[in-house]
Amino acid sequence: MSTDGIRELIIIGSGPAGFTAAIYAGRAGFKPLIFAGPQPGGQPTTTTVMENFPGFPEGIPGPQLMQNMQKQAERFGAEIKFSAVTKVELASEPKKIFAGDETYQARAVIIATGSSYRTLGLPKEKELLARGLHTCATCDGFFYRGKTVAVIGGGDSAMEESNFLTKFADQVYLIHRRAEFRASEIMKQRTLANKKIKIILNSEVIEYLVENKLTGVKIKNILAGEITELKIDGLFFAIGHIPNTDIFKGQIALNEKEGHITTTNNVYTSIEGVLAAGDCADFTYRQSITAAALGAMAAMAARKWLEKN
Numbered sequence: 001m002s003t004d005g006i007r008e009l010i011i012i013g014s015g016p017a018g019f020t021a022a023i024y025a026g027r028a029g030f031k032p033l034i035f036a037g038p039q040p041g042g043q044p045t046t047t048t049v050m051e052n053f054p055g056f057p058e059g060i061p062g063p064q065l066m067q068n069m070q071k072q073a074e075r076f077g078a079e080i081k082f083s084a085v086t087k088v089e090l091a092s093e094p095k096k097i098f099a100g101d102e103t104y105q106a107r108a109v110i111i112a113t114g115s116s117y118r119t120l121g122l123p124k125e126k127e128l129l130a131r132g133l134h135t136c137a138t139c140d141g142f143f144y145r146g147k148t149v150a151v152i153g154g155g156d157s158a159m160e161e162s163n164f165l166t167k168f169a170d171q172v173y174l175i176h177r178r179a180e181f182r183a184s185e186i187m188k189q190r191t192l193a194n195k196k197i198k199i200i201l202n203s204e205v206i207e208y209l210v211e212n213k214l215t216g217v218k219i220k221n222i223l224a225g226e227i228t229e230l231k232i233d234g235l236f237f238a239i240g241h242i243p244n245t246d247i248f249k250g251q252i253a254l255n256e257k258e259g260h261i262t263t264t265n266n267v268y269t270s271i272e273g274v275l276a277a278g279d280c281a282d283f284t285y286r287q288s289i290t291a292a293a294l295g296a297m298a299a300m301a302a303r304k305w306l307e308k309n
């Protein structure tokens with residue numbers, strides 16, 4: 001086990017929230033240490049082109065955007081470790097961060113561990129993600145103008161995504177495993193009233209049909225056992241997403257329902273000197289630009305804490 005000196009700031013996560021926090025903290029004179037984690041660059045590295053991040057009129061490939069952010073953070077003195085944090089002791093002063101056998105100590109910590117989307121886990125899913133299979137209608141709905149898409153889910157998110165997609169797609173199928181939606185009444189009514197949405201209940205997708213790209217799905221009716229094929233150009237998952245917060249359980253306050261970090265005033269957690277930014281805490285907006293904005297806020301809040309203490 002190696003022991004490091006006490007650092008001013010450690011940032012856990014290298015997505016838009018983590019790197020933006022590092023840029024702000026670096027420019028403020030702190031030399032943050034960033035743990036890049038299992039997905040260096042975060043979720044944007046899985047998308048081909050990002051068209052709604054301001055400053056890039058033609059869009060920018062997600063991996064390129066994240067390389068730029070990394071370079072910018074390093075330019076202001078950020079140090080990056082390409083390993084994952086495995087354990088934390090946040091109540092201690094200084095706070096302790098463990099990455100395998102290594103122990104690190106810091107006066108302030110920014111958690112920016114993001115989230116993972118629930119998918120079906122069917123064969124071919126990895127290669128189809130962002131190329132026919134999607135996790136965010138706000139991000140990728142635009143690519144389906146005049147096409148046919150399907151949404152899987154039965155909650156408010158599924159209703160919201162379906163309605164949003166009708167702005168672009170000619171036809172939206174909403175596929176749900178159960179006979180009843182668990183969405184709020186108002187969202188249900190809005191969805192049922194939308195002529196572009198066709199609802200398929202008691203059904204689950206069991207296979208992706210692929211001919212160079214996604215061409216459709218096989219659907220099984222759970223009650224009748226009948227299997228049918230549905231031709232679609234794109235499929236959107238709205239079956240929830242899981243914040244990457246397991247290692248913080250029992251240490252900071254987490255939202256009981258899904259485990260997002262509970263914050264007040266955008267970025268303050270239940271422990272002083274520990275800030276949270278991006279999708280690990282935000283279950284509403286979940287965009288790169290909002291994660292980046294929260295990263296900037298967390299860095300400014302960390303600076304205040306470090307200057308005060």
Ligand SMILES: Cc1cc2nc3c(=O)[nH]c(=O)nc-3n(C[C@H](O)[C@H](O)[C@H](O)COP(=O)(O)OP(=O)(O)OC[C@H]3O[C@@H](n4cnc5c(N)ncnc54)[C@H](O)[C@@H]3O)c2cc1C
Pocket residue numbers: 012013014015016017018035036037038039040041042043044046047049050051052053083084085086112113114115117129130134135136139140244247277278279280286287288289291
């Ligand atoms: C396919 C796809 C397309 C998208 N398209 C768009 C789009 O067009 N526009 C848009 O604005 N948004 C888009 N989004 C959403 C956007 O990418 C996310 O909202 C954003 O990345 C959240 O940023 P974040 O920094 O909070 O977390 P993430 O990007 O999820 O990054 C989390 C980071 O934390 C690290 N981490 C996790 N656990 C640990 C650990 N134990 N130790 C150390 N590090 C850890 C990971 O390695 C990763 O680096 C898309 C998402 C996906 C999946």
